[in-house]
Amino acid sequence: TQLLEQSPQFLSIQEGENLTVYCNSSSVFSSLQWYRQEPGEGPVLLVTVVTGGEVKKLKRLTFQFGDARKDSSLHITAAQPGDTGLYLCAGGFTGNNNDMRFGAGTRLTVKP
Amino acid sequence: DAGITQSPRHKVTETGTPVTLRCHQTENHRYMYWYRQDPGHGLRLIHYSYGVKDTDKGEVSDGYSVSRSKTEDFLLTLESATSSQTSVYFCATSPRQGIASSGNTIYFGEGSWLTVV
Numbered sequence: 001t002q003l004l005e006q007s008p009q010f011l012s013i014q015e016g017e018n019l020t021v022y023c024n025s026s027s028v029f030s031s032l033q034w035y036r037q038e039p040g041e042g043p044v045l046l047v048t049v050v051t052g053g054e055v056k057k058l059k060r061l062t063f064q065f066g067d068a069r070k071d072s073s074l075h076i077t078a079a080q081p082g083d084t085g086l087y088l089c090a091g092g093f094t095g096n097n098n099d100m101r102f103g104a105g106t107r108l109t110v111k112p
Numbered sequence: 113d114a115g116i117t118q119s120p121r122h123k124v125t126e127t128g129t130p131v132t133l134r135c136h137q138t139e140n141h142r143y144m145y146w147y148r149q150d151p152g153h154g155l156r157l158i159h160y161s162y163g164v165k166d167t168d169k170g171e172v173s174d175g176y177s178v179s180r181s182k183t184e185d186f187l188l189t190l191e192s193a194t195s196s197q198t199s200v201y202f203c204a205t206s207p208r209q210g211i212a213s214s215g216n217t218i219y220f221g222e223g224s225w226l227t228v229v
Contacts (some may be wrong), residue, residue: 004154040222042116042202042219042222042223043202043220044220045217045219048216071182087193088154101171102147102156104151104153104154105154
């Protein structure tokens with residue numbers, strides 16, 4: 001059982017559509033990060049959120065950390081083929097800086 | 113991007129043989145990590161290092177050992193490879209501990225694909 005559950009596991013949409021992917025846990029995290037990973041490459045950090053209820057925007061991507069710091073969402077507006085990739089969330093635990101757990105990811109395909 | 117080089121990038125080995133994966137970084141980051149990535153499991157921490165000759169176990173350390181003799185190099189060794197160790201292995205580095213400190217970025221290498229037959 002994954003400590004962080006990401007949903008959906010797979011998502012295929014047309015260019016221009018909006019989408020939201022989720023990262024949920026029963027554990028409280030001190031902070032949470034979102035990464036994007038393209039085929040044959042390592043994950044690349046998109047954002048870090050640390051405060052419950054925090055919202056961060058990165059161009060067409062909006063990230064939200066849940067009030068209770070147990071969940072997070074990533075919303076993409078007007079998706080483009082360049083957004084295609086595996087989106088991973090990772091949660092850090094208070095008091096143990098090196099215990100960071102990853103979700104299994106959402107594999108997003110944006111068709112032109 | 114942090115300069116992280118993993119070698120080999122692809123390897124096929126036989127069950128029971130020792131395998132060493134190498135990670136070299138040019139950013140002088142104190143912290144280095146080895147992860148494995150498997151379908152349905154995401155990335156799982158094998159071992160990490162918080163300085164030269166300072167290492168500790170991660171979530172899935174059984175069957176693996178590591179060494180860090182220089183700041184820039186972190187080696188992962190499978191003493192006797194098994195089929196369950198077939199995976200993609202990622203090295204990562206960061207200037208500070210974990211992600212609990214806001215603003216800390218963890219940089220990943222491009223991965224090493226290991227197949228144990």
